[in-house]
Amino acid sequence: MKKTKPAPKKRGPVKSAKRLKVAFAASEAVPFIKTGGLADVAGALPKGLSAQGCDVVTVIPLYGAINREGLVKTDLEFYVNVGNRAYLTEVYKGKFDDATPVYLIHNRELFARPNPYGDENGDYPDNDRRFIFFNLAVLELLRLLKFRPDIMHVNDWHLGLVPVLLKNLSKGDFLRGVRSVLSIHSLAYQGLFPKESFELTGLPPELYSTDGVEMHGQLALLKSAILFSDGIAAVSPTYAKEILSPTLGFGLEKVLKKRKEVLTGFLNGVDMEEWNPEVDPLLPFNYSAKDLSGKAMCRAKLLKVAGLKNIKERPVVGIVSRLVGQKGFDMVVECADELMQLDLTLVVVGTGQKKFEDFFSELKIRRPDRVFCHIGYDDRLAHLIEAGSDVFLMPSVFEPCGLNQMYSMIYGTPPVVRATGGLKDSVQNWSPAKKTGTGFVFQDAQSPALLAAVKRAIKTFGKKKEWARLVINCMARDFSWRKSAADYKGFYKKIIAS
Ligand code: ADP
Ligand code: GLC
Numbered sequence: 001m002k003k004t005k006p007a008p009k010k011r012g013p014v015k016s017a018k019r020l021k022v023a024f025a026a027s028e029a030v031p032f033i034k035t036g037g038l039a040d041v042a043g044a045l046p047k048g049l050s051a052q053g054c055d056v057v058t059v060i061p062l063y064g065a066i067n068r069e070g071l072v073k074t075d076l077e078f079y080v081n082v083g084n085r086a087y088l089t090e091v092y093k094g095k096f097d098d099a100t101p102v103y104l105i106h107n108r109e110l111f112a113r114p115n116p117y118g119d120e121n122g123d124y125p126d127n128d129r130r131f132i133f134f135n136l137a138v139l140e141l142l143r144l145l146k147f148r149p150d151i152m153h154v155n156d157w158h159l160g161l162v163p164v165l166l167k168n169l170s171k172g173d174f175l176r177g178v179r180s181v182l183s184i185h186s187l188a189y190q191g192l193f194p195k196e197s198f199e200l201t202g203l204p205p206e207l208y209s210t211d212g213v214e215m216h217g218q219l220a221l222l223k224s225a226i227l228f229s230d231g232i233a234a235v236s237p238t239y240a241k242e243i244l245s246p247t248l249g250f251g252l253e254k255v256l257k258k259r260k261e262v263l264t265g266f267l268n269g270v271d272m273e274e275w276n277p278e279v280d281p282l283l284p285f286n287y288s289a290k291d292l293s294g295k296a297m298c299r300a301k302l303l304k305v306a307g308l309k310n311i312k313e314r315p316v317v318g319i320v321s322r323l324v325g326q327k328g329f330d331m332v333v334e335c336a337d338e339l340m341q342l343d344l345t346l347v348v349v350g351t352g353q354k355k356f357e358d359f360f361s362e363l364k365i366r367r368p369d370r371v372f373c374h375i376g377y378d379d380r381l382a383h384l385i386e387a388g389s390d391v392f393l394m395p396s397v398f399e400p401c402g403l404n405q406m407y408s409m410i411y412g413t414p415p416v417v418r419a420t421g422g423l424k425d426s427v428q429n430w431s432p433a434k435k436t437g438t439g440f441v442f443q444d445a446q447s448p449a450l451l452a453a454v455k456r457a458i459k460t461f462g463k464k465k466e467w468a469r470l471v472i473n474c475m476a477r478d479f480s481w482r483k484s485a486a487d488y489k490g491f492y493k494k495i496i497a498s
Contacts, residue, residue, distance in 0.1 A: 020054045020492055022046075023149035025138045027131070027158035028116055029060045029102065030274065032067075032094065035116060036322060037268070037403045038185050041235070042155060043096060044271035048485030050099040054492075057147050059138045061130075062092055062104035064112040070094060071104060076144055080107075082133045083200040089137050103145075105137045128197035128219070135161040136202070143174050151492045152180040154229070157191025160221030161201060163228035164213060168203060179495050181488075182229040184222075186400050187243055187250040188326060191221030215251075226255050231495040232263045233488065235401035236422035240265025248398050262495075266488060267425050268401045269481030275386075275407045282383040287412075289475040295387060295412055302388030305381070306372030308345050315344050315461045317454070318389030318413065320382045320404050323352030323360070323375075328395035328418060328445065333359050335447035340367055342458060347389060348373040349381045386411045391457045395442075395450045399423045405439070409474035415439040416453045426479070430460060430470055438474045 028034055030043030046056045062071075076091040092104040106112075110130045118124050139162065142149065152175075154162045163180040170176075197219045198208045208214045213224040226232060234240035240263055242248040243256055256263060274280075277295070278288045284301045287294025303310045321327045332339070336359070339346075348360050348371075360373040374381055386392065392408035392415040401422030405415040414430070417423040419441050430437035440460075442453040461467050 020151065020489065020496075021147065021149045022049055022054045022056045022151050022153055022492065023059065023138075023142055023147065024049070024056055024153045024155075025059045025159045025162065026155040027061065027134070029058065029096075030271070032060060032102070032104065033063055033065060033116060037401065038155060040271065040274075040403050041183075041185065041268050044269065044274075044481055045485060045488065046100050046102075047096050047271070048269060048481030049489065050097070051482070052485050052489045054489060056100055057142070057145070057149070058096070058100065058102045059141060060102065060104055061111050061116070061134050062090075062106035063116050065114055065116070066104065068092065074103075076141070078140055078144060080133055080137045080140060081202065082129055082136065083202075087133055089140070091141060103141055105134060105141065107133065107137075128193040129200055131158050131191070131221070132161060132197070132200045135159060135165060138162060139165060139175055146174075148174060149178055150496055152178050153183065153488075153492075154180060154225060155183045156185050157189055157222035157225070160191050160223075160225035161213075162225070163230075164201075164203065164207065164224045167228050168207070179230040179492075180225075180228070181231040181233060181492065181495065182225045184226075184232060184234045184239075184243070184400070187222070187248065187252055188398075190223065190250065190252070193219045193221070195219065223252055223255055226252060226259055230262065230498075231491055232256075232259055233491060234263070234265040236267045236425045237265035238424045239400045239421040242398070242421060264491060266484045266491070267422055268403060268406075269484040270403065270406050270410060270479040272410075272480050275383075275410060277387055277411050280383055280387070282380045283387050284384070287387075289412065289472055292412065292471070298384060298388040299390070300388075302347060302384050303345070305384065306345075306347050307368075308347070308372055309369070313343075313462070315390040315458055316388065317344050317346050317391045317393050317416075317457075318385040318408070319346070319348040319350060319393050320385050321348075321350045321352075321394070323350040323356035325353070326397055326399070328397050328450070329356045329359070330397075331395055331445065331447040331450045332393075335451045336363060338451055339454065340370065342454065344370070344391075344454075344458060346371045346373075347385055349376070349378055349385060351375055351377055386413060389413050390461055391416060391440075391454075393454070394418075394423065395453075396420055396423060397445045402426070406479045409438050409477055410479060412471045412475045414457065414470050414474055416450075416457050417441055418445060418450070419443050420445075430456075432460070432466060435466070435469050436473065437470065438477060439470075 026042035028039040285294035285297040399421040427439040429441040442449040
């Protein structure tokens with residue numbers, strides 16, 4: 001049979017796949033300002049989304065502590081009404097990378113302060129006004145930029161009003177109909193303010209109800225976001241389940257159950273430009289799984305900085321943490337004497353509750369031969385501890401995701417963790433029989449369980465071949481943002497389609 005040439009297909013104009021437009025707002029982001037893991041995520045996920053082909057605009061407040069070098073003051077200036085006051089708003093521009101701009105919103109009276117949320121006297125008393133202002137300013141900025149996102153992605157209570165505001169825009173508003181996604185990094189902080197603060201929002205009075213923004217007689221910002229956002233993502237799959245129970249729902253479990261069909265959980269990723277032992281500029285020596293000699297040198301450096309003896313056989317146990325109850329330090333206090341009888345050295349950097357700061361400071365005085373602690377926030381030391389320790393200790397009572405355990409694995413430092421939230425999702429218990437696993441996981445939030453896990457770690461550390469395998473297992477894990485950013489993009493598409 002004679003072969004006939006297939007007729008050429010008719011081609012219309014080439015359609016390029018529509019790029020998703022995402023506006024991402026958070027109260028802190030690396031490299032501009034950081035008090036915790038939220039900043040690591042807000043500094044990395046937008047880049048991950050850009051790499052996934054999204055057009056992302058990020059917005060954070062311009063706090064007094066942010067270094068303005070490298071930022072450009074834009075000519076955008078506008079007023080935001082909060083209650084009966086109008087606040088002059090200035091906008092600066094920076095970037096995470098060439099594809100990912102960041103806008104920083106400034107008002108001198110509200111943000112030119114040394115810290116983002118409070119000082120030695122506690123939270124700033126006008127945090128309601130500050131963050132209501134920020135929520136309103138984010139939306140106004142998008143209008144002025146003429147950036148109408150397909151998804152408005154907000155984080156934690158600080159941006160809790162945005163989903164409500166989006167659902168209550170007047171007809172014809174440029175942003176009307178924009179869908180929102182809430183990431184829950186922690187339910188422990190809910191943005192609760194007195195009833196009077198509601199007036200600052202400018203929302204219609206009927207919204208101050210149990211079906212709206214009110215909870216137990218207060219304006220409840222995180223609750224509002226849970227009720228009004230179109231999609232909710234907890235920062236790990238396990239945390240997404242845990243928050244439906246009264247223990248970890250912190251009073252919001254019922255509201256979350258109502259939104260169960262739009263609730264999911266994605267494990268955070270790691271910014272491999274910031275946390276990668278092969279290139280980390282904050283480390284005195286770099287290394288990789290192929291050549292760990294740099295890790296041994298980091299260990300020596302860490303012990304030197306700490307003023308501790310470098311004994312090869314004695315494992316260095318590192319802690320980098322906010323020193324708060326959530327992180328399981330009550331258990332550490334409880335078993336401190338037994339812990340100190342073990343053949344280990346403890347190296348700690350952290351700040352937080354006074355009782356834990358005092359505990360570690362006193363432990364250092366009691367056991368100067370075995371313990372080093374630095375009470376404070378020190379990025380360089382944090383990186384050195386991740387790299388120079390043998391074991392990383394993170395015994396959290398609850399942990400929505402946790403980043404340090406992932407950093408420690410990437411740095412070849414197997415973690416001891418409790419099976420909760422993102423710790424459970426990211427650390428696999430070491431099995432000596434199968435030679436699988438990346439750390440030491442314990443179940444009960446009780447000090448004997450913690451102690452037993454530390455003992456297992458020390459025992460395994462003594463078996464050089466097993467330990468080497470464990471370290472390799474850790475370093476082989478891929479914690480980059482690629483997967484999570486793709487998951488978020490898929491989630492956005494589902495929400496847009498629904
Ligand atoms: P959380 O956000 O609950 O504090 P994460 O593990 O998600 O916990 O993130 C904590 C982040 O803060 C990590 O990047 C960690 O390295 C950093 N960090 C915490 N405490 C300190 C400290 N004292 N000095 C330097 N970095 C710290
Ligand atoms: C919160 C959580 C922590 C999480 C971080 C980033 O601070 O306590 O577990 O890793 O947010 O999502």
